Amino acid sequence: DGGITQSPKYLFRKEGQNVTLSCEQNLNHDAMYWYRQDPGQGLRLIYYSQIVNDFQKGDIAEGYSVSREKKESFPLTVTSAQKNPTAFYLCASSILSGGALETQYFGPGTRLLVL
Amino acid sequence: GQQLNQSPQSMFIQEGEDVSMNCTSSSIFNTWLWYKQDPGEGPVLLIALYKAGELTSNGRLTAQFGITRKDSFLNISASIPSDVGIYFCAGRPRGSGNTGKLIFGQGTTLQVKP
Helix, strand or coil: CCCEEEECCEEEECCCCCEEEEEEECCCCCEEEEEEECCCCCEEEEEEEEECCEEEECCCCCCEEECCCECCECCEEECCCCCCCCEEEEEEEECEECCEECCCEECCCEEEEEC | CCCEEEECCEEEEECCCCEEEEEEECCCEEEEEEEEECCCCCCEEEEEECCCCCEEEECCEEEEECCCCCEEEEEECCCCHHHCEEEEEEEEECCCCCCCCCEECCCEEEEEEC
16 A cells, blocks of 8 residues: 555654654655644644755754655654654655645654653 | 644534634635644645635535635534544645645644534
8 A cells, every 4th residue: 555654653762862763655755744743733844855865954953854865765863952852753745746746645653752 | 934823723512513614824825735633643634725716525524725815714514523633724835836845723623522
């Protein structure tokens, strides 16, 4: 089945530790995105990528890093510089059509907790 | 930055009732999307709207792209218990076609009493 997978479902981070969240899609979508969701809040964009080996900062990129070495993969690293990392992280993807980005589809999410 | 005002923030209704929620913006949007999120899951796309005035249905759900391009509403008819969840509007502002950015509303939490 085609879709977006995120792993793990739950992730625990110790103080000062970097952790990496996985996002894989087999939809052949060009663009991929990472969002952060806090309780009672909407989604805030962390990073996005429209093409392999290229990515741009979103609204809250500080303390995060990404890579896009393959079209189907867009891992997110939460670094020790992110002082408040506890949140629900969502990955999304979309096709590119005529220069405009189409509808985004989401993965199941990863909940990150700090020990 | 740009914001979407989504209302109401929460609703508690009786099974069988109709539901209406809306999103407004101070600027023009080229796309309006409505998503539903179940607890602990990712949002699932319900309806996508691409033209001003467009009215689209998906089963018991109906959404419209406002004529002014600054608002959208979502209606759910004859609600059932599985409609429970958080409903998000999202929009792509005019002029942001190549940035990949969607702006999200704060969500409407819907609870349905059987």
